[in-house]
Amino acid sequence: MPLLQYLARRLALAAVSLVGIVLVAFLVAHMVPADPLAVVLSDQATKDPSIRAAYVKRWGLDRSLPEQFLHYLLNVLRGDLGESFTTRRPVLRDLAQHLPATIELSVVALAFSVLVGLPLGLVAAVRHNRVPDHVARVLSLVGAASPIFWTGLIALYLFYYRLDWFPGPGRLDPYLQLPPPVTGFILLDSLLAGQGDTFRSALRHILLPAMVLGWFVMGIISRTTRAALLEVLSADYVRTARSKGLAEPSVIGLHALRNALIPVVTVTGLAFASVLSGAVLTETVFAWPGIGRYAVTASTNLDYPAILGVTILTAVIYLTVNLVVDVLYGVLDPRIRVQ
Amino acid sequence: MAVGTELASHRARVNQALVIGAAIVGLWTVVAAAAPLLAPRSPVALDVMNRLQPPGWREPMGTDEVGRDIFSRILHGARITIPTALGVILVASVAGSAVGAVAGYVGGRVDEILMRLVDVVLAFPSIVLAMAITAALGPGLQHAMLAIVLVWWPEFARLMRGQVLAVKENEYVTAAQALGVAWPRILVRHILPNAFPPILVKGTLDIGNAIILTAALSFIGLGAVPPAPEWGAMIAAGQAKFEYWWVATFPGLAILSVVLGFNFLGDGLQDLLNPRLRQD
Numbered sequence: 001m002p003l004l005q006y007l008a009r010r011l012a013l014a015a016v017s018l019v020g021i022v023l024v025a026f027l028v029a030h031m032v033p034a035d036p037l038a039v040v041l042s043d044q045a046t047k048d049p050s051i052r053a054a055y056v057k058r059w060g061l062d063r064s065l066p067e068q069f070l071h072y073l074l075n076v077l078r079g080d081l082g083e084s085f086t087t088r089r090p091v092l093r094d095l096a097q098h099l100p101a102t103i104e105l106s107v108v109a110l111a112f113s114v115l116v117g118l119p120l121g122l123v124a125a126v127r128h129n130r131v132p133d134h135v136a137r138v139l140s141l142v143g144a145a146s147p148i149f150w151t152g153l154i155a156l157y158l159f160y161y162r163l164d165w166f167p168g169p170g171r172l173d174p175y176l177q178l179p180p181p182v183t184g185f186i187l188l189d190s191l192l193a194g195q196g197d198t199f200r201s202a203l204r205h206i207l208l209p210a211m212v213l214g215w216f217v218m219g220i221i222s223r224t225t226r227a228a229l230l231e232v233l234s235a236d237y238v239r240t241a242r243s244k245g246l247a248e249p250s251v252i253g254l255h256a257l258r259n260a261l262i263p264v265v266t267v268t269g270l271a272f273a274s275v276l277s278g279a280v281l282t283e284t285v286f287a288w289p290g291i292g293r294y295a296v297t298a299s300t301n302l303d304y305p306a307i308l309g310v311t312i313l314t315a316v317i318y319l320t321v322n323l324v325v326d327v328l329y330g331v332l333d334p335r336i337r338v339q
Numbered sequence: 340m341a342v343g344t345e346l347a348s349h350r351a352r353v354n355q356a357l358v359i360g361a362a363i364v365g366l367w368t369v370v371a372a373a374a375p376l377l378a379p380r381s382p383v384a385l386d387v388m389n390r391l392q393p394p395g396w397r398e399p400m401g402t403d404e405v406g407r408d409i410f411s412r413i414l415h416g417a418r419i420t421i422p423t424a425l426g427v428i429l430v431a432s433v434a435g436s437a438v439g440a441v442a443g444y445v446g447g448r449v450d451e452i453l454m455r456l457v458d459v460v461l462a463f464p465s466i467v468l469a470m471a472i473t474a475a476l477g478p479g480l481q482h483a484m485l486a487i488v489l490v491w492w493p494e495f496a497r498l499m500r501g502q503v504l505a506v507k508e509n510e511y512v513t514a515a516q517a518l519g520v521a522w523p524r525i526l527v528r529h530i531l532p533n534a535f536p537p538i539l540v541k542g543t544l545d546i547g548n549a550i551i552l553t554a555a556l557s558f559i560g561l562g563a564v565p566p567a568p569e570w571g572a573m574i575a576a577g578q579a580k581f582e583y584w585w586v587a588t589f590p591g592l593a594i595l596s597v598v599l600g601f602n603f604l605g606d607g608l609q610d611l612l613n614p615r616l617r618q619d
Binding site: 017021029146149151153276280281300315 | 455456458459460462463464465466467468470471472473474475476478547551554555558559560561571574577578581584587588590591594595598599602
């Protein structure tokens with residue numbers, strides 16, 4: 001299949017998925033047993049007849065169910081996700097305000113998991129079934145079996161409360177002001193504004209939650225690296241490299257690692273999704289003002305527009321990441337386009 | 340290393356995972372069954388005079404903010420956590436496998452529609468969709484369980500569909516079709532038994548994830564309602580109480596050990612049932 005046709009097909013599939021995502025959110029909204037307006041309006045507002053009438057019209061609630069869905073879909077596509085009960089602002093604005101904190105945390109967490117997971121997997125493969133391998137195995141087993149909200153609390157207890165190596169919850173020390181928002185990422189904005197103190201404070205604050213969040217994915221990356229490298233190390237070309245007298249570091253660095261990295265890249269792309277899920281609870285524990293904490297606050301306050309907004313947004317992020325990964329593969333490896 | 344000894348050492352390690360997993364899970368099952376006999380105190384009895392006591396001789400894991408014995412609560416918590424996770428995975432795997440089996444066997448439009456549905460549900464981060472559904476239904480353990488089933492069945496559907504597609508090609512299926520056996524019977528009698536092992540492995544491995552997800556929903560206040568001794572809710576009670584570290588630490592260790600047990604069990608089963616996937 002030619003590249004353009006492949007791209008068009010992937011985009012069309014993504015559009016279908018988008019409609020499906022909105023449909024699921026619509027169905028979830030209809031699970032609320034109470035007054036359907038309770039999904040978009042706060043308590044006081046549902047009692048005011050004029051507000052009620054306006055909302056019934058805006059969300060098409062006097063129509064049949066399929067028509068209601070069409071209304072909902074069009075509203076969502078226009079960016080109208082309703083107003084949050086708690087913040088009393090359009091959900092889309094809330095999301096735009098909270099998203100950068102989540103992305104900043106996720107990116108640092110993913111960077112941590114790759115920077116630690118890759119060397120760990122490398123050492124585990126080279127020292128196969130020896131002490132480093134066992135250490136790596138235990139780290140990833142425990143990482144996969146720990147509830148992230150608990151790991152976060154324990155990390156705060158040990159490294160903030162007891163040892164005072166890291167600052168407490170939040171994105172910045174309380175006496176510092178947020179840098180002028182350009183990107184919404186404090187690490188970048190503080191550099192752009194030339195505020196070194198703010199940058200250092202933000203960096204110190206992000207490290208602990210990012211390590212907690214990255215731990216789980218680090219395990220996956222180190223296991224994948226180890227397995228891929230072990231497989232490659234028994235390949236013919238590695239034996240050839242060794243038999244021509246190449247030193248072991250060159251064999252691994254130049255011949256084995258490059259080929260072993262392909263599955264690792266795949267897993268890292270997929271891991272972004274796990275990081276995003278993990279961020280929901282990590283943010284709650286670390287008082288990190290991202291969309292995860294926003295979603296948790298919204299769902300405990302039964303703030304339906306807000307929680308549905310986050311639900312749709314995270315699914316769209318998933319969809320976009322998958323689309324980008326698929327397209328990259330299609331570009332890199334023509335064989336994939338055939339399927 | 341000679342092939343023989345390598346195989347033997349491999350066997351030993353496979354059994355290790357299975358044995359460790361079975362031992363941990365077995366121990367927790369006994370605890371869950373016998374919690375009223377094993378627990379020194381009631382899991383809900385208040386003793387406000389004795390609140391937030393550190394671990395000691397009287398209370399090996401300390402007491403919480405209303406003086407309940409954390410050790411007794413953890414033992415009783417197993418009666419919530421383990422049956423909840425088993426129930427959720429059982430329902431999700433049966434429902435998902437049924438959908439996947441029909442999609443894989445019937446194929447065509449039915450397959451296309453069912454798999455689009457699966458894709459759409461899997462497009463959401465499971466914790467976020469489960470939170471939204473639980474919030475919509477109203478907080479509570481039963482609603483949390485229903486929400487987890489609703490976000491989890493598609494994974495089993497996708498796996499079972501792939502299995503059925505592979506098994507369908509076997510000659511004994513063609514033979515049964517040639518004999519004029521009705522398709523539901525072929526599916527149930529000839530295909531499903533052979534498509535089942537990976538479902539069992541995934542089901543076992545997923546119990547741990549279901550435990551963590553249920554605890555997470557309770558942690559944020561959408562699952563089990565106080566004073567139920569649910570481990571996630573107990574961890575939430577220890578949040579922001581750094582000087583009383585034992586309140587959150589022990590329920591977390593309980594979750595960690597059960598989940599490790601089920602993960603070992605699943606890994607061991609995987610190696611046992613699918614020798615081709617064995618690593619090293």
